[in-house]
Amino acid sequence: xxxxxxxxxxxxxxxxxxxxxxxxxxxxxxxxxxxxxxxxxxxxxxxxxxxxxxxxxxxxxxxxxxxxxxxxxxxxxxxxxxxxxxxxxxxxxxxxxxxxxxxxxxxxxxxxxxxxxxxxxxxxxxxxxxxxxxxxxxxxxxxxxxxxxxxxxxxxxxxxxxxxxxxxxxxxxxxxxxxxxxxxxxxxxxxxxxxxxxxxxxxxxxxxxxxxxxxxxxxxxxxxxxxxxxxxxxxxxxxxxxxxxxxxxxxxxxxxxxxxxxxxxxxxxxxxxxxxxxxxxxxxxxxxxxxxxxxxxxxxxxxxxxxxxxxxxxxxxxxxxxxxxxxxx
Amino acid sequence: xxxxxxxxxxxxxxxxxxxxxxxxxxxxxxxxxxxxxxxxxxxxxxxxxxxxxxxxxxxxxxxxxxxxxxxxxxxxxxxxxxxxxxxxxxxxxxxxxxxxxxxxxxxxxxxxxxxxxxxxxxxxxxxxxxxxxxxxxxxxxxxxxxxxxxxxxxxxxxxxxxxxxxxxxxxxxxxxxxxxxxxxxxxxxxxxxxxxxxxxxxxxxxxxxxxxxxxxxxxxxxxxxxxxxxxxxxxxxxxxxxxxxxxxxxxxxxxxxxxxxxxxxxxxxxxxxxxxxxxxxxxxxxxxxxxxxxxxxxxxxxxxxxxxxxxxxxxxxxxxxxxxxxxxx
DNA sequence: AAAGGATATGGAATCGATTACACACATCTC
DNA sequence: GAGATGTGTGTAATCGATTCCATATCCTTT
Numbered sequence: 001x002x003x004x005x006x007x008x009x010x011x012x013x014x015x016x017x018x019x020x021x022x023x024x025x026x027x028x029x030x031x032x033x034x035x036x037x038x039x040x041x042x043x044x045x046x047x048x049x050x051x052x053x054x055x056x057x058x059x060x061x062x063x064x065x066x067x068x069x070x071x072x073x074x075x076x077x078x079x080x081x082x083x084x085x086x087x088x089x090x091x092x093x094x095x096x097x098x099x100x101x102x103x104x105x106x107x108x109x110x111x112x113x114x115x116x117x118x119x120x121x122x123x124x125x126x127x128x129x130x131x132x133x134x135x136x137x138x139x140x141x142x143x144x145x146x147x148x149x150x151x152x153x154x155x156x157x158x159x160x161x162x163x164x165x166x167x168x169x170x171x172x173x174x175x176x177x178x179x180x181x182x183x184x185x186x187x188x189x190x191x192x193x194x195x196x197x198x199x200x201x202x203x204x205x206x207x208x209x210x211x212x213x214x215x216x217x218x219x220x221x222x223x224x225x226x227x228x229x230x231x232x233x234x235x236x237x238x239x240x241x242x243x244x245x246x247x248x249x250x251x252x253x254x255x256x257x258x259x260x261x262x263x264x265x266x267x268x269x270x271x272x273x274x275x276x277x278x279x280x281x282x283x284x285x286x287x288x289x290x291x292x293x294x295x296x297x298x299x300x301x302x303x304x305x306x307x308x309x310x311x312x313x314x315x316x317x318x319x320x321x322x323x324x325x326x327x328x329x
Numbered sequence: 330x331x332x333x334x335x336x337x338x339x340x341x342x343x344x345x346x347x348x349x350x351x352x353x354x355x356x357x358x359x360x361x362x363x364x365x366x367x368x369x370x371x372x373x374x375x376x377x378x379x380x381x382x383x384x385x386x387x388x389x390x391x392x393x394x395x396x397x398x399x400x401x402x403x404x405x406x407x408x409x410x411x412x413x414x415x416x417x418x419x420x421x422x423x424x425x426x427x428x429x430x431x432x433x434x435x436x437x438x439x440x441x442x443x444x445x446x447x448x449x450x451x452x453x454x455x456x457x458x459x460x461x462x463x464x465x466x467x468x469x470x471x472x473x474x475x476x477x478x479x480x481x482x483x484x485x486x487x488x489x490x491x492x493x494x495x496x497x498x499x500x501x502x503x504x505x506x507x508x509x510x511x512x513x514x515x516x517x518x519x520x521x522x523x524x525x526x527x528x529x530x531x532x533x534x535x536x537x538x539x540x541x542x543x544x545x546x547x548x549x550x551x552x553x554x555x556x557x558x559x560x561x562x563x564x565x566x567x568x569x570x571x572x573x574x575x576x577x578x579x580x581x582x583x584x585x586x587x588x589x590x591x592x593x594x595x596x597x598x599x600x601x602x603x604x605x606x607x608x609x610x611x612x613x614x615x616x617x618x619x620x621x622x623x624x625x626x627x628x629x630x631x632x633x634x635x636x637x638x639x640x641x642x643x644x645x646x647x648x649x650x651x652x653x654x655x656x657x658x
Numbered sequence: 659a660a661a662g663g664a665t666a667t668g669g670a671a672t673c674g675a676t677t678a679c680a681c682a683c684a685t686c687t688c
Numbered sequence: 689g690a691g692a693t694g695t696g697t698g699t700a701a702t703c704g705a706t707t708c709c710a711t712a713t714c715c716t717t718t
Contacts (some may be wrong), residue, residue: 026666048383078398078423356695358695361696376675385676475669678699680698688689
């Protein structure tokens with residue numbers, strides 16, 4: 001490995017001067033600058049980031065904590081983040097909690113010790129230890145997808161999105177509407193989406209049948225299972241529409257209905273949330289809500305970069321959404 | 330930030346001893362160990378990775394270079410990699426070349442300067458400067474998806490997969506088969522898959538109509554466009570099957586056919602490659618080839634970890650595949 | 659012509675860890 | 689009981705950069 005000392009010797013200057021040239025910083029004569037640059041190019045020298053970061057406390061790395069790495073949402077968000085930060089010369093250090101809440105905390109501390117310049121967390125829950133850890137890290141920090149008090153948060157408008165969707169279903173004349181959701185330890189997907197659904201239903205004077213409320217785990221299979229349970233629980237009295245909180249589970253539910261020879265949407269209508277690529281190409285195409293994940297990612301990155309300059313933009317941002325009406329309702 | 334010196338003072342030992350305790354290395358008395366651990370836990374101290382990595386030349390980070398971050402293939406592979414390396418306490422530093430060949434080289438050097446312990450490259454092309462850069466970096470290195478001479482490579486068996494698929498199409502009685510591919514600067518997807526297709530066709534004594542060979546850019550839309558061009562080029566004499574080199578483009582092609590009222594597979598059969606989630610849920614479900622991307626990722630990670638210990642496993646590994654026959658043929 | 663500022667350069671401290679080496683003491687071996 | 693060996697601890701060098709401070713020219717300005 002060639003170091004700054006090698007470069008200095010070869011260019012016949014002190015390493016101070018080399019550093020000045022490379023960082024464009026302080027007075028350097030034109031001749032010295034040229035000599036240094038020539039040597040740098042000839043050797044392909046790149047400064048050691050560890051040394052630099054040890055000295056400056058900045059690393060040019062943004063930590064990103066994901067609940068699950070290989071999902072469409074995650075990859076869109078990361079794509080958006082990367083687009084912004086790469087332009088500024090930052091890299092992304094990825095960590096995956098595998099939906100383990102404890103690991104969110106662990107990774108924040110780990111990323112901190114790695115001197116990352118900032119952290120973007122795709123949170124799935126909120127608790128005091130998490131908040132304390134964030135506080136301790138004292139780093140530019142963005143939460144995406146959940147609102148964390150005292151932390152700049154970008155949240156999807158789950159409540160209103162759910163309301164709009166439910167409203168649309170009701171307007172189409174449906175009165176018997178089932179629900180497939182996820183566990184309520186997820187404040188956004190589990191609680192807010194359900195709340196939007198339930199409240200809209202009740203405001204319309206409709207009942208929510210207990211056996212028509214099921215919970216999955218985000219997987220396609222769990223959507224299939226939940227749908228099966230709903231159908232089997234009510235022979236002769238099926239719902240005419242199903243509100244599903246994610247596209248994947250909705251696709252699973254559709255599979256089951258198709259297998260049973262039930263027509264979508266004539267016999268049972270179905271809706272998802274998330275605007276997965278797939279939603280457009282299943283048949284019938286799935287009515288869903290686009291949360292603009294990639295844009296949320298770019299926004300998170302931009303806010304983080306802002307915080308890197310002055311640390312005073314603690315706010316909550318509501319990401320907007322779009323109801324995509326297709327053929328499944 | 331608390332440092333090793335703070336811990337040393339608080340535990341009433343030298344920082345050497347603290348280091349020994351933390352790295353489990355050298356002689357330390359039980360009483361000293363306990364005192365140090367108590368202070369470490371109380372303060373939540375984590376050693377500075379920059380300092381450590383400056384000294385040891387290892388960072389606990391694996392660099393991953395992707396052609397495009399937000400694709401299903403990429404996210405599966407990264408998921409597989411992460412699963413393996415996370416267990417060993419490594420993190421992933423992600424970079425995205427946006428299909429820019431020059432950036433592959435740039436990022437290898439950048440990752441090197443960051444003292445990553447190894448690199449996994451999802452290469453899209455092969456050239457001498459790339460090989461030289463890899464040589465210079467002198468790091469544990471895995472190429473995934475393309476064979477790089479002198480570098481441990483995991484490659485999908487594109488040639489035989491294509492042959493199998495083409496064979497299957499022919500066996501179903503098709504004689505007029507169109508092809509939708511990608512540019513030939515991609516040795517794997519562009520060249521090998523095409524070669525497998527063409528050679529199998531010719532061995533079967535069939536002709537390959539010039540106007541039935543089209544190229545897209547991996548996007549769904551380009552599949553749609555290519556299909557459109559093929560259909561419009563041959564009014565009254567359509568192919569009866571289309572071999573498409575990726576699922577996404579195949580889905581685009583299907584969209585066009587469906588729009589035109591052409592039935593799949595009765596009027597025109599269609600195949601993809603990649604086993605995207607979507608392929609299973611479009612209608613008709615798409616016949617495709619599963620390359621086990623996630624497993625390729627875990628394998629890449631395992632080979633990298635092996636190389637981290639002894640650097641002598643330069644080999645080529647052929648990832649196996651599985652033809653999934655569904656309803657589109 | 660002296661003072662002050664701008665330009666150019668280098669010496670040396672510093673960041674926070676690891677580790678070679680030295681030293682002290684206890685125990686064991688012949 | 690002398691030397692070898694094992695255990696425990698600390699001092700100081702080191703990794704490769706940045707940056708404060710000192711020093712030396714060279715120009716202006718009054």
